[in-house]
Amino acid sequence: xxxxxxxxxxxxxxxxxxxxxxxxxxxxxxxxxxxxxxxxxxxxxxxxxxxxxxxxxxxxxxxxxxxxxxxxxxxxxxxxxxxxxxxxxxxxxxxxxxxxxxxxxxxxxxxxxxxxxxxxxx
Amino acid sequence: xxxxxxxxxxxxxxxxxxxxxxxxxxxxxxxxxxxxxxxxxxxxxxxxxxxxxxxxxxxxxxxxxxxxxxxxxxxxxxxxxxxxxxxxxxxxxxxxxxxxxxxxxxxxxxxxxxxxxxxxxxxxxxxxxxxxxxxxxxxxxxxxxxxxxxxxxxxxxxxxxxxxxxxxxxxxxxxxxxxxxxxxxxxxxxxxxxxxxxxxxxxxxxxxxxxxxxxxxxxxxxxxxxxxxxxxxxxxxxxxxxxxxxxxxxxxxxxxxxxxxxxxxxxxxxxxxxxxxxxxxxxxxxx
Numbered sequence: 001x002x003x004x005x006x007x008x009x010x011x012x013x014x015x016x017x018x019x020x021x022x023x024x025x026x027x028x029x030x031x032x033x034x035x036x037x038x039x040x041x042x043x044x045x046x047x048x049x050x051x052x053x054x055x056x057x058x059x060x061x062x063x064x065x066x067x068x069x070x071x072x073x074x075x076x077x078x079x080x081x082x083x084x085x086x087x088x089x090x091x092x093x094x095x096x097x098x099x100x101x102x103x104x105x106x107x108x109x110x111x112x113x114x115x116x117x118x119x120x121x122x
Numbered sequence: 123x124x125x126x127x128x129x130x131x132x133x134x135x136x137x138x139x140x141x142x143x144x145x146x147x148x149x150x151x152x153x154x155x156x157x158x159x160x161x162x163x164x165x166x167x168x169x170x171x172x173x174x175x176x177x178x179x180x181x182x183x184x185x186x187x188x189x190x191x192x193x194x195x196x197x198x199x200x201x202x203x204x205x206x207x208x209x210x211x212x213x214x215x216x217x218x219x220x221x222x223x224x225x226x227x228x229x230x231x232x233x234x235x236x237x238x239x240x241x242x243x244x245x246x247x248x249x250x251x252x253x254x255x256x257x258x259x260x261x262x263x264x265x266x267x268x269x270x271x272x273x274x275x276x277x278x279x280x281x282x283x284x285x286x287x288x289x290x291x292x293x294x295x296x297x298x299x300x301x302x303x304x305x306x307x308x309x310x311x312x313x314x315x316x317x318x319x320x321x322x323x324x325x326x327x328x329x330x331x332x333x334x335x336x337x338x339x340x341x342x343x344x345x346x347x348x349x350x351x352x353x354x355x356x357x358x359x360x361x362x363x364x365x366x367x368x369x370x371x372x373x374x375x376x377x378x379x380x381x382x383x384x385x386x387x388x389x390x391x392x393x394x395x396x397x398x399x400x401x402x403x404x405x406x407x408x409x
Contacts, residue, residue, distance in 0.1 A: 001190060001192070002190040002191060002192030002193045003193075004192050004193060004194060004218070005192070007231075009233065010214075024213075024214065028212075028213040028214070029181070029213045030181070030182070030196075030211055030212065030213050031211075032182075032211030032212045032213075033212055033213050033214070035212055036212055036213070036214045036215070036234075038367075038368055039368055039371075041370070041371045042371065052233055052234070053214040053215070053233065053234050054214065054231045054233040054234060054235075055194070055213060055214035055215075055216070055231075056192060056194055056218055105231045105232065105233045106232055106233070106261060106376065109233070116371040116372060117371070119265060119266075119370045119371070119372055
């Protein structure tokens with residue numbers, strides 16, 4: 001059985017991209033995880049923009065996502081822990097970063113009331 | 123070599139060229155054909171085979187092997203011998219390896235999963251090429267959903283250069299919207315159904331007007347031209363599961379990918395049949 005037993009789908013308000021990417025780097029497995037949230041191309045019914053990501057995770061991730069940042073792995077020594085903590089402190093709070101645990105990421109985003117920003121070809 | 127002459131003999135038979143014997147009476151023969159023969163003369167291209175666990179790694183550096191269903195895939199080796207390996211450095215953007223005990227595939231989540239080739243795409247604008255893939259789509263088709271692509275444009279502007287094998291809105295197509303391509307408008311592809319699809323072109327720069335063909339489950343479709351004019355093909359990486367790293371959200375593929383084989387060369391009718399039969403077996407498709 002894979003160690004990656006859960007799937008999480010995360011939506012980050014546009015204003016929190018830097019915080020969320022530092023959190024992703026510390027919680028993730030690669031220095032490149034600082035680029036996890038790249039584009040805010042999803043929106044809620046109010047037109048507020050979100051960047052999204054979905055990934056399989058190990059059980060330890062869910063525990064670590066409950067409030068206290070884990071120690072930084074070697075790949076994340078350059079990550080900003082203060083910014084990351086700011087993101088973590090807003091987890092699943094109104095206006096904050098939202099995370100859904102479930103197998104279907106598109107369904108998870110729908111449950112958060114998010115839809116793709118309409119794509120306009122110029 | 124003697125065994126080569128035995129294996130090649132069926133191709134000289136009109137019945138086999140028509141595919142009849144090739145797909146029914148000579149199943150054992152077809153099963154021995156391998157895509158490596160498409161690269162035997164050093165042709166540029168790539169062969170991605172998720173059914174081969176030895177080609178899959180959890181990390182992009184290729185140090186942690188994929189062993190079990192559910193493992194993320196951060197590196198998939200190119201089995202063509204050309205070194206066009208596909209990687210993903212961002213943990214959350216890695217597809218996962220899956221199996222039902224018979225078939226094996228990469229599962230793309232449709233949100234951010236994709237792989238990036240370590241070298242630029244293997245194509246030349248005015249050269250022939252082919253791209254084939256086996257897939258089974260999950261959920262509704264999105265507007266620009268892409269199996270394999272390489273583009274300078276993100277899809278948001280009507281400029282740029284690109285090449286792609288897309289299942290956009292259920293229509294098999296060859297290109298990101300802007301530079302133009304060909305697509306099959308009917309019949310639409312059906313989600314939850316396995317397919318082997320492909321594009322062949324005698325010259326990519328002119329494929330929209332002549333020499334381009336789209337194939338679905340062993341048959342050539344009726345294609346129409348669309349979009350603007352091709353202007354070139356820039357040397358940028360190729361992608362599995364999207365056509366550009368910051369592409370439109372609707373371009374991320376959702377579903378199973380059983381394999382992708384692409385090369386900068388023409389492909390003969392017998393080779394096409396062999397390739398489709400090979401991918402069909404990998405994809406659970408009955409041709």
